[in-house]
Amino acid sequence: MILVVGSTGEGRQLIRSLRQEGYEVATWTDSTYGEQLAREDGATFILTVPLTEGNLAALEGGRQPEAVIDATLPYPGRFSLALEAWCRQNSIPYLRFLRPETELPRDSLIHQVTTWEEAARAAADLGDTIFLTTGTNNLEVFVNNPLFKDKRIVVRVLPEHRVIKKCQDLGLTPRDIIAMQGPFSKEMNKVMFKAYKAGVVVTRDAGPAGGTEAKIAAALALKIPVVLIKRPSIRYLYSVATIEEAILLLKRLIPRK
Incomplete structure (x- = not known):
């Protein structure tokens, strides 16, 4: 049994591809929607609890996987290191699936930062309407920050009850x-940024x-500054960037038998 962790698009593709290769696949997702999608993709066992270090204990006691493929987003990185x-403690191969980084254009409107706190400070300096496209992880860093006392915060999040709550x-x-x-197209993003009069866009x-x-x-097309949170620089023993790489490495x- 192979455990795929995360409900990203690549995580779903991994489940389907592994099933086609004849593997039994389990998955760990943090939402009921992710659970529903995993069932559709062919996962035979699904763990639905938040993806946190504290919940690693949920993997104990049952049938252990032959390998784990971590397809979560690389933020903040602590969870993946703990996983x-x-x-390693349980002698189970761990594969980290990492999307390629975005190739950025050279533009003075792009402000790269490495932490959420840096992102909050930069956004506060750059605009009065902060358009957050980073989900609800670390949302409190912005909402509870005195720097945003007189500013408007707009969030774009998944349409799930727990997220909206x-x-x-x-x-x-x-x-x-x-x-x-x-994800949204360039034109769809433009429509939303204009509709909400975004003064700065924050993204990962x-x-x-x-x-x-x-x-x-x-x-950039609308001349709106962007605060980009760069992914943490972490070296993993086994890192892959495509589904094909993951399956080839898994077979090795x-x-x-």
């Missing part, structure tokens, strides 16, 4: 919550597959 350490619990009102599933480098290029292109690490 890799857990695999977190936004509301932090004090955001419906007029500032865009609940839609991406989720790679081309995550829509980062389209977001940046849309913002775990020869089929």
